[in-house]
Amino acid sequence: MDDLSGPAGPLYQQVYDAVMARIVSGELAPGMMLPSEFDLAAQYAVSQGTARKALSKLELSGLVERHQGKGTFVATTTDETSLFHFFRLRQSDGAQVIPQLVSETVRKRPANAREAAALGLAARASVFEVMRVRSINDAVVCAEQSVLDVVKFPGLKDRGGLPNALYPLYQRSYGITIARADEQLRAVMVPEAVGGMLALADNTPVMEVERRAIGISGGVMEFRLSYYLTQNLHYAVSLR
Template structure:
């Protein structure tokens, strides 16, 4: 066995990974309070500074939330956070534009080869959620959301679904979304989409393809949304 000391960078990573595994396993659930820096340092036999760096990395990745004077907690997804963080429409004054849940439907069907690839599925069935959402009674977008049926047992029994899906994913199925990778492009509205949005066929609209990533790094949801972009902006914040 080597007597060479473990570099500090590897020590903080070991603490980070150990705490992360406790969160992934469900031992530390959403909203659970983590041990303090001093407690982590003692438990893993590292310095308090090393424990602090491990917690900072978890915070930066959105896995935990540090509240001044209270401690560090496993992050939770609330309807408010989901609206402001994941729904990107903004009015001309940059204020968040919050839609109602609108008309929706859920079906269970076989996934296509591409859909299985997008969701990294080993099973065959998906739930397809279709929703047309409105602001001030005017349709602004239509979204098609796909999730693996095996991970969302009983989802159809929960219809009508809430306005915010991601809090439901976390609360009912332990699937917390921490990241959304998106591809945007302008497309002409097809006849079905145009009818749902109350616009003419071939009207230019914005298509947003989203891969919603869970806390484990695996995709949880694949979504395509069609936005009417004449009254609202699609806001992106780069950091």
């Protein structure tokens, strides 16, 4: 039986905050079942309807999944959802295509100014740099450089090959769930270093994508700089 004396606002919001805190802390880990509506109501001394409203809001936020007859579970990041949701390249007909890894290198180095600012680190703090090239139907389509705080992702460099989708790995191995990603897109001439990696002519236009991946508690967990080839594919987005 817990107490809600701390925060203010409606009861359902206090229950929402309390459960959210238990998820952030890891006490309720991804995949785990939450207490039922009645149990939760008893724990926080509210009615079932109020507990239900808190759970509905958690579901709306994407933090939990509810299934009639089974229960409420902390949301799990899977390869499918992660790739489909965060990898926006699509074919002309709108169909999703799963990219394959062509190459991958991981190294530890000091952050540059932009990376340190994005990740909220001190200048030249140590980061892991994951550089990956992806292909679709044997044609190279993008180069991605992901930059991570070594403190948040200890030992990342010494893992074997990394999985196709990184975010499920962040969640499983480091307890870091990516809730959303803010991207900034530009059309640029392919930079020389990237053009070399992708075997492109100097004057090829590519899409530069700067991503800040944000965890459920709000901080920037990953800074990613990508270059997409958009001759045969496009970046798809829905504004609503």
